[in-house]
Amino acid sequence: MAEPSTRPPASGHDKLMIGQSAAGIWLAHAVLILGILIVAFPIYYTFVASTHSLQTILRPPLPLLPGDxxxxxxxxxxxxxxxxxxxxxxxxxxxxxxxxxLGIAVGKIIISILSAYAIVFFRFRGRMFFFWLIFITLMLPVEVRILPTYKVMVDLGLIDTYTGLIVPLIASATATLLFRQFFLTIPGELVEAARVDGAGPWRFFKDILLPLSRTNIAALFVILFIYGWTQYLWPLLVTNRNDMNTIVIALKKMISFADADTEWHLVMVTSMLAIVPPILVVVLMQRWFVRGLVETEK
Amino acid sequence: MATVDLKDVRKVYPGGVEAVKGVSIAIPDKALCVLVGPSGCGKSTLLRMIAGLETISAGSCAIDGKVVNAIGPTERDIAMVFQNYALYPHMKVYDNMAYGLRNRGTPKDEIDRRVRSTAKTLELEHLLERRPRELSGGQRQRVAMGRAIVRNPKVFLFDEPLSNLDAKLRGQMRVEIKNLQRSLGVTSVYVTHDQLEAMTLADVLVVMNAGLVEQSGAPLDIYEKPASTFVASFIGAPPMNLLPLRSGQFEGAVTLPAVPGNAATLGFRPEDCEVRVEAGGIAADGALRLLARVEGVEPVGAESFLYCQAAGGRIVVRVPGRTELQAGDQLPVFARREKLHFFGSDGKRV
Structure with missing residues (x-):
């Protein structure tokens, strides 16, 4: 094997990075492929199971190829x-x-971008007090405040409603802090230029701040959508009616202790369907997502 | 189009720091007024108070005869060019320029006409569809200017607009700004810490120091008759040579002309010195003559600067063209009587 450094640059191996050997590339690919197999195989097997009849599933071994x-x-x-x-x-x-x-993701984004806007760009009495108040809620996730929150929902008659499912999960210190950090990097001159240009607080928010936060919003949306999609504890508590269940809760309920009671083929189908929307969101918003995490547009 | 009148303007920050300690300036219509001073002298604060970005703690600011203390930047009808340009990064050049007009409800076709004609003046036509990050520093600077011009405001405010450009471009833009301001005839206030920019641009030059106006007037008047040692050392490059006098005497001088009784400092500009190896001629008419030892030579091409040690302190001497003098040489330095400046013990001119 020739030394990479002595190779002429245009020999077809010019994709190699400096200091990389061909063996290194093979090894890297082998590790990556192995990783993909480990992650993908269970998903594939679930898919296979979802295309067989219950009888086939209950009579092991399960075939490795999709059924009819x-x-x-x-x-x-x-x-x-x-x-x-x-x-x-x-x-x-x-x-x-x-x-x-969607409710959780959009709600969280709206609430947190507005509160970050207030905290960063306005000077009002108690500004730091409110900032710390929001900050402290980081220490109070849903699991910690679950009983009082549940009581409030019951008293408001919000059990088995979308409002009851969404609202308690909306308040978000994390997203507020994220937007705050981003807003702090916006130069003061830009704010002043907008003021001189006749933009009031609302116009500044709509015309300047929102477009500049685009990529952050997109990245946050992906994370929050998946967060909302995979919620377990709160939907379990706040829904009683079967037709108000979320898919994660329903999946759990579908599985009985007795194998014969469980319609495994439908469980597999539901599992497959449950992972499709998050995948779609990630794939469709990937471009924005990556840009939001790595790039600051200023 | 408009005058700007500042009357005893003060700025006290909440912490008690007094950034501007009572400044009065009257800027005539169509004039370009340059505020110059070292960093922290309050010049930017003063500009921001005219803009309405800072509140005025005391005194009054009037634009076009109308006191504007209580009204916001939008209603003051001013336009500002910022040090870092502050272009909206997500908007095309066209929208950057149109934004202020749109916010004021200007009709669409009027906006289009004004943006295009301004772009033409500034040679930005081919850049209208680009975004700020695709532009060079000089082009961004032009867009920032365009954004100000397109609004056709009463007053232009410039906050060190050239400090982010390289030296060559800075010189070019300086001329351009001057010509543009002349042809548009818009009253302007320009803040800089660069004395060369200040000298070349100003109709009215205001030298500030520690929150106060040290001297104001025509640039060359200030250059020729600096009101204090501060102005003397700030305006002109290299700065004026200042040598201490002890009770009207000056130990290093072979010849010292008649000195005003209360003078504590003697000043003369590097460019007003003459170096003569042979004595005679000018010594007779009451000029200063002192002996200096060359410590360093800085040839710049058209002229050379000699950094010398005289008995009273260090001085800089400018000689035209190139020089044969070297470090270690002794030489007599002359300065004519009318080129000498005297300052009292409080730093004020006598």
Whole structure:
């Protein structure tokens, strides 16, 4: 094997980084492929299981190739309803979860960007007090304040409602702090230029701050959407009716202690369907997401 | 179009720091007034008070005869060019220039006409669709100027607009700003710490120090008759040579002309010195003559600066062209009587 340094640059190996050997590249790829296999195989196997009949699944070993029941299984789950969760179709669960995840993500972004705007750009009495108040809520995640929050929801009659599912999860110190840090990097001259240009607080927010925060908002949206999608504890507490369940809760309810009671093929279908929306969000917003994390547009 | 009148303007920050301690300046219509001084002298604060970005603690600021203390920057009808340009990074050049007009409800076709004609004046036409980050420093500077001009305001305010450009571009833009300001005839206030910029741009030059006006007037008047040792050492490059006098005497001088009784400091500019190896001629008419030892030579091409040690202190002497003198040489330095400046013990001119 030739030394990389003595190789002529245009020999077809010019993609190599300086100081990298071909063996190193092979090793790196082998490790990456192994990692992908480890992550992807369970998902693939779930998919395989979701295309077989319940009988096939209950009679091991499960084949490694997809079966012929793809359309039937998915149709039954999406529109037919699953027995163990009161005959609610998975379509309803997907809708519920989408509403909750979107509500949490959008709500959190709106609340936190506005509070960060107030804290960074306005001088009012008690500014630092409110800042610390928000900061301290970092120490009070849902799990810690779950009983009082539950009581409040019951008293307000918000059990089994989207509002009850969404609102308690909206307040977010993390997102507020993130926006605050970003706003602090916006030069004071830019704010003053906007003032001289006749932009009031609302115009400045709408025309300057919001477009500049675009990438941050996108990155935050991806993270928060998945956060909302995978919520478990709070939806478990605050929903009783089967048709208000989120998909994660329903998935848990579908599985019985007795194997024979569990419609495994539908469980597999539901699992597959549950991971599709987060994947879509990540894939579609990837470009923005990466830019939001690495680039500051100033 | 407008005058700017400052009457005993003060700025006291909440912590009790007094940044501006009572400044009165009257800027006539169409004039370019330059505020110059070292950093922390309050010149930027003063500009920001005219802009309405800082509140005025005491005194009054009037634009076009109308006191504007209580109204915000938008209603003052001023435009400002910032040190870092402060262009909106997400907007195209066109939108950067149009933004202020849009906020004031100018009709669309009027905005378009004004943006395009301003872009033409500043040779920005081909850049209108670009974003600020795709522009060079000089082009950004032009856009910042364009954003100010397009609004057709009563007053332009410049906050060290050239300090981020390289030396060559700075010289070029300086001329351009001057010409533009002349042809538009808009009253302008320009803040800089660069005395060369101040001298070349100003119709009215205001030298500030520690929150107070040290001297104001036409640039060359200030150069020729600095009111204090501070102004003398700030205006002119290299600065004026200042040598202490002890009870009207000056130990290093072979010849010292008649000195005003209360003078504590003697000043003369490096460019007003003459170096003569042979005595005679000018010594007779009451000039200063002293002996100096060359410590360093700085040839710049058109002229050379000699850094010398005289008996009273260090001095700089300018000689035209190149020089054969070297470090260690002794030489007599002359300065004519009318080129000498005398300052009292309080630093004021006598």
């Amino acid at each position: 029941r793809f359309v039937e299984n998915y149709w039954e789950a999406l529109f037919g309803g699953v027995g163990r969760i009161g005959g609610v179709p998975v379509g309803t669960l997907l809708l519920n979860t989408t509403i909750v995840a």
